[in-house]
Amino acid sequence: KQEVTQxxxxxxxxxxxxxxxxxxxxxxxxxxxQWFRQDPGKGLTSLLLIQSSQREQTSGRLNASLxxxxxxxxxxxxxxxxxxxxTYLCAVRGPTGANSKLTFGKGIxxxxxx
Amino acid sequence: GAGVxxxxxxxxxEKGKYVExxxxxxxxxxxxxxxxxxxxxxxxxxxxFQGTGAAxxxxxxxxxxxxxxxxxxxxxxxxQRTERGDSAVYLCATSSGGNEQFFGPGTRLTVL
Numbered sequence: 001k002q003e004v005t006q007x008x009x010x011x012x013x014x015x016x017x018x019x020x021x022x023x024x025x026x027x028x029x030x031x032x033x034q035w036f037r038q039d040p041g042k043g044l045t046s047l048l049l050i051q052s053s054q055r056e057q058t059s060g061r062l063n064a065s066l067x068x069x070x071x072x073x074x075x076x077x078x079x080x081x082x083x084x085x086x087t088y089l090c091a092v093r094g095p096t097g098a099n100s101k102l103t104f105g106k107g108i109x110x111x112x113x114x
Numbered sequence: 115g116a117g118v119x120x121x122x123x124x125x126x127x128e129k130g131k132y133v134e135x136x137x138x139x140x141x142x143x144x145x146x147x148x149x150x151x152x153x154x155x156x157x158x159x160x161x162x163f164q165g166t167g168a169a170x171x172x173x174x175x176x177x178x179x180x181x182x183x184x185x186x187x188x189x190x191x192x193x194q195r196t197e198r199g200d201s202a203v204y205l206c207a208t209s210s211g212g213n214e215q216f217f218g219p220g221t222r223l224t225v226l
Contacts (some may be wrong), residue, residue, distance in 0.1 A: 046217075053145070099145045101147065101207070102157070106156045
């Protein structure tokens, strides 16, 4: 059974700091990995999707990497801003194919202090 | 067009009652998923539809939970004889061709 772990559960950093959020998964046979952002009381917003054949994806100040063989992904946030404060969730899809379910971690709650 | 929508946004019910939660997918998305998120946890998979049929219902916790998607578009999650432990946010997501899953805002269910 796939398990996804995100440690620590919470993180507080000063504005402007570069930071890395970690995600690990137990079964490396994944189809893809997706990073989401969730604001309090809201749904999930997709940030980045990395296919199993890819090593990284970038969008603006965000960069996500994937090391499938070691079961790890990182989300790098450059020059953090107070507006980045939210919970960040990592989820893996597969291995049973393109439309299989997502398995989520519990998320990391990020607070960026002005 | 519009994103995934879910109604109602909030539902308060009494223990033992029946509830229905609705999901309207992004137009053209054939895959539809239901997840449940408890406080402080990540979403947990309930059921997945490909078109009208349930392709994977392995996440449904028991036979009080049932979902339908009769025309391959709108889906309804049905919960019979609700229990306090059913209180959570129920999320719907849709995707096309194995790409990103797009989530709706969720329905917050509270069972008193």
